[in-house]
Amino acid sequence: MPTLAEVRARKQTLPTREKRVCLDLAAISEVEALENEKRNLLVEASEREERGRARKASEGENPRLAEIEAEMEALFERMRESEGSITLRAVTGGEWHRFKEANPARGEDDPNHKLDDKVAWGVCNASVLLEELPRFVAAWDGEELQPGDWVTIADQLAPADLRDIVTTVVTMHENLNGAIVPPKSRSGSAKTEGSATN
Structure with a gap:
């Protein structure tokens, strides 16, 4: 278990996901x-x-x-x-929470309500997240993106790929599949939060 001093000295790491796409x-x-x-x-x-x-x-x-x-x-x-791999990088928990608070999923009276439910799991406004993807797209085939690169790539992607990327960003932040919990001993097996027993 790390001490508080070790926690302070640690370099922050954020979750990443890879998404293969064809241009x-x-x-x-x-x-x-x-x-x-x-x-x-x-x-x-x-x-x-x-x-x-x-x-x-x-x-x-x-x-x-x-x-x-x-x-x-x-x-x-x-x-x-013409395939390549897009690296998506999460933002901090606080930044993601502020994004969700500022851009909630649209209500049932809005015609795009179903889009938010299907693409963003009802967590946030999928259309705003699509526009904000440059915050989350970090690299193309391992090469860090420069300003403007994402627009060039996005213009060559199918709409279905863009929707999948939005969904992946939400899943990456929300741990919709359950958080990974290491076993208590070397002989134990890894469990997800949803499958852990009390």
Whole structure:
């Protein structure tokens, strides 16, 4: 157990989380279009079989399905080349509390109430937190961000990724999965706050 002097001398550390994202939105869109085309082809084939007009065995599988798989693999490679890791860093407990107090989740009479519930777990205003993300985004692939870098990155992210980042920031501060509690002895097992017994 550290003494008060040791606590005073400690360098403050804050929780961090990593979020993998892809910046090639065009490739993502192309993959989605190909997935829809593939799904439609499979549905058509299934409907033909149900109507008793199944292709003869000699016809084999629709050649377009193999083409789609090849095109998707090339797009996945393109997506991997434009992937990176965003490091999110928490603020102090006091700073987070002040942020929540200043930006509470919107009430049920507000049309964006469901957004706050879904994206920010009802903890705060998700739209304000989205605008404040530069406070929490620390690095790209391990390289510390400079002023203005986050705007450049955010402009290349899918809206779903931005929503996920907002959710991750809330979870990082709120310990929604339960705080990690070390075992009392080396033979014990780690428990979360929610699973600890009294």
